[in-house]
Amino acid sequence: QVQLVESGGGLVQPGGSLRLSCAASGMIFSFYTGAWYRQVPGKEREFVAAISWNGGSRNYTDSVKGRFTISRDNVKSTLYLQMNSLKPEDTAVYYCNVRSTLHEYWGQGTQVTVSS
16 A cells, blocks of 8 residues: 655744655555645645656755755655755645546645744
């Protein structure tokens, strides 16, 4: 059974940092590209960052470039999102996503709130 379990969300002040983790099980993690999305109430889920199966290629939405870093550890079957210089507009539920040519899976989401 495939599972993606996210952790690391919480409340942080503007300018602070958080690291999200997404632990995968029930799959060969290195077969999948990884990504993070986020969603606020009343809006569509939006792309944040993605990473290729071996970490050799990464891309980011413009609003997080230079502040967020996506990474992965294929030995630990875990996807990460390091978020620095957080802004109130980064407040959202963050979801991890893994995708292959045949399958796509989502985590349950973790809340990130940036507020003073």
